């Protein structure tokens with residue numbers, strides 16, 4: 001089996017996935033680090049046909065696509081999907097092979113322990129409409145924080161891979177300095193929680209999307225990922 005990982009796709013998987021994943025099989029998994037963007041439109045707006053078409057395309061692929069939520073997700077749709085257990089953790093089932101990795105869950109995939117925790121603050125909120133193009137649930141609640149801490153305690157704060165949308169602040173410092181942006185621009189409630197958790201956690205690599213930049217920092221064991229694709233297994 002193989003596991004691949006990439007960054008934000010914003011509702012369009014076909015362009016990123018079609019060619020590189022053309023030969024994958026039913027044993028394989030593709031992970032998206034948030035801003036999956038599907039499903040996006042509530043049926044009442046009459047625009048959900050595009051989401052269906054793209055989800056049906058994914059459903060036809062032999063592999064399983066999984067994602068942590070980003071900030072650009074319709075949380076009212078996501079949070080009302082059926083929940084099931086997949087590789088030891090809870091997921092929302094978008095399609096039988098398209099799954100949302102719920103916040104704070106730890107998955108065991110072929111011996112690889114993967115922690116998932118989505119969410120981030122939409123920095124473009126002022127251009128968006130509440131419950132139409134952004135949702136308050138983009139930021140975690142108390143229950144999700146407790147779930148994270150409970151599940152981490154159960155694995156002794158030891159995982160192999162962490163998958164989030166936002167990132168701990170210390171990961172952002174060197175990169176934001178490089179590109180001349182004040183890191184505090186990216187600092188939000190999710191980054192603060194991850195910053196608090198990170199020193200207690202043992203992990204080999206931490207993947208995150210959100211910043212729309214591809215970079216790797218071997219010293220910090222972190223990988224900001226956007227359009228690039230890495231193979232985990």
Ligand SMILES: [Fe+2]
Pocket residue numbers: 008010035070072210212
């Ligand atoms: Fe994004």
